[in-house]
Amino acid sequence: MVAPLKVGIAGLGTVGAEVVRLIEQQSRTLSSRCGRPVRVVAVTARSKAKKRGLDLQGIDWSKNPLELASDPRIDCFVELMGGAGEPALSAIDTALKAGKSVVTANKALIAKHGLKLAKAAEQFGGALNFEAAVGAAIPIVKTLREGLAGTSVNRVYGILNGTCNYILTRMEQEGLSFAECLKDAQRLGYAEANPSFDVDGHDTAQKLAILASLAFGTKVSQSAVYVEGISSIAPEDLRAAADLGFRVKLLGVAVRTAKGIEQRVHPTMVPKTSSIAQVMGVTNAVTIDGEGIPPITLVGPGAGGAATASAVVADIADVARGIRALPFGRPVERLRAIAKAPMERHEGGYYIRLMARDLAGTAATIATRLADQKISIESIVQRHANGVDVVQTAGKAAPVPVILITYATSEDAVHRALDAVQRDKVISGRPQVIRIEKN
Template identity: 45%
Template structure:
């Protein structure tokens, strides 16, 4: 009889408890699909006495999570601790050094240290799996690494953060402002007490850098992701976008071409005829464009105990089957070090919103700055005075180089007519 795959689990929070429940609930089905049983033999967490809704007394308790790498009965270690460095990274290094397979849902660690860990796994002849690190239960990493492996990918992009998508969808449906909806998201558990990583785009940037490496065969380059979030989007922007035939979504977009590797997380106006415009709530979605397969669209739950646990256990099933392979679809030492692309040369249309003082000459000042920078204005909208007496002015540009819009905004920097910083959002092509 084939021996079971024995698992040591670090971190028994929401996802860790979900992994235990999933293996318990689908034990026979998992064994049939994996070709052998998958059993948890040891666990580690900060608080041994915490009630997690699952029975952990049947497992060996290890106080020091790094010691799981040396557990005599464990074949594979699952890390659900989180954090780019610290205990998570120490455990990853120790596990691979011990010649054991490693599974993680830790996008920050993979974004920062994935290349190092992939090299270590390949040298040890063992597995490094991180399906759950991007888009929760959506099998987008497997889809890129295996399903689309024969294709040259031109672009990969999508909605990579459920918190931001929940907030924007709520603002859209109910006409509420950002701060109000963020508070609700925190009460419902869609947003952390400190939501900075989510709403400022860092979480999505971690995921995008992983997808870009898989899609293009390039070394992970998280530091090159141009990142901005959604905290400055107003209900008025949502309404303006709707009137123009768009919905606002926080998108991560990556492209690789002769100009270099382009990676950006930024709020976009998405046309209503694009499938991403209809991804609402806390869902995630990823689009990949292959030269033979065409457009691939992945959508599903991007977080939560069930979806994330599903991705973790799917990785364990692959390991049980002996399906290792290079973590980035090709050997780590063959990944290309591609320079970052100059975004100023990118062409597209833009939405730029200004909050201005209600006085004569403001529109002329904005229009002159756009003209002098070579920006062609398609439409200009001015809305009535707000409660504080300010006025919103929104411009949609014709297609042109991004450098020109940046130059126009620089010309307006420090103008006494402007209240706060303008909001610049790109318009996604269909």
Template identity: 45%
Template sequence: MNSPLRIALAGLGTVGGGVVKLLDENRDLIARRAGRPIEIVAISARDRSRDRGVDLSRFEWVDDTSSLAERDDVDVVVELIGGSDGPAVALVRSAIASGKAVVTANKAMIAHHGLELAGAAERAGTALKYEAAVAGGIPIIKAIREGAAANRIDRVYGILNGTCNYILTEMEENGAAFADVLAEAQRLGYAEADPTFDIDGIDAAHKLAILASLAFGSEIDFASVLTSGIRAVAATDIAHAAELGFRVRLVGLAEVVGDRIHQRVHACLVPLTNPLAKVSGSLNAVVAEGNFVGRLFFEGRGAGEGPTASAVVADLIDIARGEAGPAFSMPSEHLEPIGAGEAGDRRGRYYLRLSVADETGVLAELTATLRDAGVSIDSLIQRGQAESGGVFIAIVSHETSESAVREAIEAMRASGSVLGEPMLMHILDF
């Protein structure tokens, strides 16, 4: 068997510990599939004393993480530190400059610096791999970059954050309020003490920007991802959705319309007939639509020790086999700077939830406002008492432009009949 692939592991949190365990438990199988052993030679993390549930004494501990990039006995640097900037990106830049391959699970770093790092890796003749950065154990990067490489992909979308999906599923099954479910998710460890990146959609937006670049052959454009999360989703929205034949899911969607890319992360009403509606708990799912292969659907665990470690080691196996190739399906110089589409141009059906005064004539006023904006109503539900003292009205529109719906909402805000902030969600109709 060939000489070992020697790796340095930076970051020994949940995923780092999982990588060590996986390389131990499946050592022989991995060596046969890789054509050579994969061995850790050096490790580094902030806290040397922390018990990680795995024997680390056999590896050389390095306090200065940045020095891993300079070691002559290292072929691959595995970056599991996290963060879009700081030590993580500095280590990766140094490793590539030293001609070392890099494997990372750092979605924020790839979303912000992926184009730069991919170009540097190509010039250095080394590999930049990041399967673990998107959807954990689901091999979606490899599927788009390799399995669907012959296809033009016009749309990629999915459930990209397990924390949000867990919260929405619990709200759906138990009728609980968002704040109560979030608190329980934090107690159980499904949500961080500061859940902002998850529940405000930022984590999913990082992943979506990466998927869009892979799918469309475009430069990563994280700044153009329109992002909102699930903070404003109320139990009444979950109930309305069920009554109308939908489930609420946080969906990341990127699609090419004309010569523009639309990227957004937002809560959507998903028809019960759509496979995403059946994705529950902390699972992730991704759909890619190719012009020859058709619709591809991937589902699995999107985070955690096992799934993410599995993706990291899969990248290591590729490197051990000598499978490098460009990070984003094609050489970085061929990625196109495709412009962002205007949100208002997006057409589809919409869900609008309002709290309104329980008075005669209010419904007629609302329908007239929608009519004047060019929005026609497909269905309407009036039920339940709102905290504001009014009643809830849920409206589903026929297909129209987003700009028309937002024009109607602005007019409603000026009305004394509308109490509180209207809630708008797209309907996923494909």
């Protein structure tokens, strides 16, 4: 009989408790697939007295994560406490330096300290698995690191935050405001009481930084990601997008360009015909564009106890099988440093919504300013807020929405043109600008 893999789990919240249950429920299947039993032998959490609906008889309780990480009786340390710093960082570092393998769902920690921890895994021989840190049940880490090891990736992009996708879905389908949908998301538990980490794009940025490293062999650097959230998106933008054949999603995009690797998170218009546009609600999706292959899109639950636990247990199973993949697919010393790509250099199509004043020459002024920056217009629509198309006439009418779709141009050119239009005082308020991502 092959000795069992002895697992210690730090953190018994929603995910940790589900991992314990899943290992117990799937014990026979895991033993068959891994060639050895997998057993949880020790755990630790903030409160031992808390009722979790778990049978922990026969499982030791460690005083703290560091004690568990250094316990010679365990082979695999599973960190499910969360947080970009302590005690998670020291606990994982301790476990790796003791030669143990580590499994974590901690995206914040991997985004901030992943290189240091990967180096320790390489030096001391343990695995560092973090499939659950990005996309939960979607096996995107293994796909990029192992499944596409022989493919040159040109672009990886996706919906990496279920909260934002839920809000944008509700806004589109029901015509509700951002504030109304956010409040509902909080009530349903999809958004935190302080939702800024999600809706401002930072959660997506952490996940994108990890994916970019796996895809392009770069050092993980969240600071290299341009970040913009969804709070400025209005129902009229979603209606206009639908009329023009698009849908608005918060995307994380990492793409190889002639100027380097561009990493960005922002609201994006995607064609309704694209796979990513069909992903609604709290679901996540990631598309990979690789050299010589059609785009690959992986879709699934990106959060939740059961979904995240399934990815954690899959990583534990790899440890039990003896699989020791390099955490980022390459030795740490071969990962390239990356500078933040200035968004001013980004090139692509743009959706622009202007509130044009009812003045003679307004349309001509806008067209002139765009032409000055060599921006070509693919389409232009002028309409009242209720969606009825109108022709601008002289008089004292209220400002009218004018929607422009540009051909590919630079971010810098768009901002220069719109700054000039604002100085001309032919529009009210700030223009709305949303980037377009083609298939």
